[in-house]
Amino acid sequence: MASFNRGLLNAAIKLSQESPIQGLQIEYAEVDSLPFINTDLEVDGKYPPAVEAFRQKILEADGFLFASPEYNYSVSPVLKNAIDWASRPPNVWATKSAAIISAGGGFGGGRAQYHLRQIGVFLDLHFINKPEFFLYAFQPPAKFDKDGSLVDEKAKETLKAVLQALYTLTVQLKGSA
Secondary structure: OOOOOHHHHHHHHHHHOOOOOOOOOOOOOOOOOOOOOOHHEEEEEEEOOOHHHHHHHHHHOOOEEEEEOOOEEEHHHHHHHHHHHHHOOOOOOOOOOOEEEEEOOOOHHHHHHHHHHHHHHHHOOEEEOOOOEEEEEOOOOOOOOOOOOOOOOOOOOHHHHHHHHHHHHHHHHHHHO
């Protein structure tokens, strides 16, 4: 079975290409190859090559779309690791826009989203407030097909609204910079 949260990101990428919001481009940032955060890996103010490349990608981005399953009422460990690496001095998340989407069980990843918002306060990220996107992935009717692609039309419409809100906030923040 494919990851539902990866399916949400893939749907967002596809939606941005099919009915583009002027200027919106979504690129997936791979975080699986980052080493577990360890300041002993920082040598002479430099980070490991995979971390440097990830930090540069974050630095160049105007905004972020996070997708995370819920693990123990929080974000996934691999996402938290990536967040921590990019927050090392200088914090490359700061002053940028962000939105969160999630798919999961009982709360649809909602507790992880709220925890990510708390983390974002320290990082100086600016999250959209509405719409919120929590997808209850395990309740019928099916929200994803067997390949992990989002098939729920209502969810796609809400996802489009999230993308529009993220784009609008991004433009506002860049204009005030």
